[in-house]
Amino acid sequence: MAIVCITGASRGIGYAFARAYLEEGHTVVAAVRNPDCEGARGLAAEYPEQAHIVAMDVADDDSVEQAAREIEAHVSAIDILINNAGLAKEPDESRLEDISPGDIQELFNVNTLGPLRVTQRLFPLIRNGTDPKVIMISSSVGSIASQRGGRGVPYCVSKAALNMLTKLLTFHCRPEGVAIAALHPGWVRTEMGGFNATLSVEESVAGMMQLIATLSNDSPVYMDYQGNEMLW
Numbered sequence: 001m002a003i004v005c006i007t008g009a010s011r012g013i014g015y016a017f018a019r020a021y022l023e024e025g026h027t028v029v030a031a032v033r034n035p036d037c038e039g040a041r042g043l044a045a046e047y048p049e050q051a052h053i054v055a056m057d058v059a060d061d062d063s064v065e066q067a068a069r070e071i072e073a074h075v076s077a078i079d080i081l082i083n084n085a086g087l088a089k090e091p092d093e094s095r096l097e098d099i100s101p102g103d104i105q106e107l108f109n110v111n112t113l114g115p116l117r118v119t120q121r122l123f124p125l126i127r128n129g130t131d132p133k134v135i136m137i138s139s140s141v142g143s144i145a146s147q148r149g150g151r152g153v154p155y156c157v158s159k160a161a162l163n164m165l166t167k168l169l170t171f172h173c174r175p176e177g178v179a180i181a182a183l184h185p186g187w188v189r190t191e192m193g194g195f196n197a198t199l200s201v202e203e204s205v206a207g208m209m210q211l212i213a214t215l216s217n218d219s220p221v222y223m224d225y226q227g228n229e230m231l232w
């Protein structure tokens with residue numbers, strides 16, 4: 001059985017990942033901003049032996065440090081780290097003047113620097129893992145080659161940067177035997193994806209879990225939830 005650490009496990013895709021790994025019998029470190037939230041309380045109540053709820057705001061250095069110490073007290077290794085926590089803003093830039101540098105900074109801090117902070121701080125535990133893997137939950141809108149406009153600039157910029165970060169981290173992770181990938185989960189029915197999205201969280205997560213199980217140093221770095229390689 002694996003030890004899986006998931007950020008943003010309070011709801012949406014992160015929560016679905018946590019539930020699915022718990023149902024398979026794995027140990028899950030569910031990192032959430034608010035451990036008192038409904039999702040976290042539910043996981044802890046249903047899986048008291050397997051689920052460890054940890055408070056973590058990925059946008060905050062001190063919070064990640066605190067959480068990492070707590071995680072180290074619970075587990076001596078992490079086999080799979082899923083950097084899922086993410087933030088979007090309603091796309092509202094009809095004019096160039098509307099693009100908000102402040103929003104770009106905010107989303108960059110969560111969506112790009114968050115996964116870096118968490119991966120760096122937890123890397124000693126990941127090194128101890130069995131067949132260890134680092135997963136970045138990216139997005140198709142982070143693809144520069146496929147960009148046709150129509151989504152918010154801050155979100156797209158943050159996910160494009162996350163893709164580059166993932167590619168650059170392969171040069172550190174792969175030599176140490178740590179597989180790494182940036183996955184587009186598809187368009188998923190969550191608060192972020194909205195109710196018109198084409199996929200349920202269960203469909204998206206099932207696809208990504210299958211991919212994660214077979215991920216290796218030979219896998220493409222940027223893929224969708226079905227394993228199709230994405231254009232950078």
Ligand SMILES: NC(=O)c1ccc[n+]([C@@H]2O[C@H](COP(=O)([O-])OP(=O)(O)OC[C@H]3O[C@@H](n4cnc5c(N)ncnc54)[C@H](OP(=O)(O)O)[C@@H]3O)[C@@H](O)[C@H]2O)c1
Nearest residue numbers: 008010012013033057058085086139187188190191192193
């Ligand atoms: N849904 C889609 O169609 C779609 C498509 C492409 C990519 N994605 C990506 O998939 C991931 C999950 O998205 P989702 O659809 O599940 O979104 P969601 O339902 O809005 O959930 C976002 C999760 O991220 C957490 N989060 C936000 N900021 C955080 C922070 N600073 N520190 C820690 N946790 C934080 C939230 O925690 P709180 O409950 O505390 O707010 C929540 O658990 C994101 O990275 C997103 O960009 C989603």
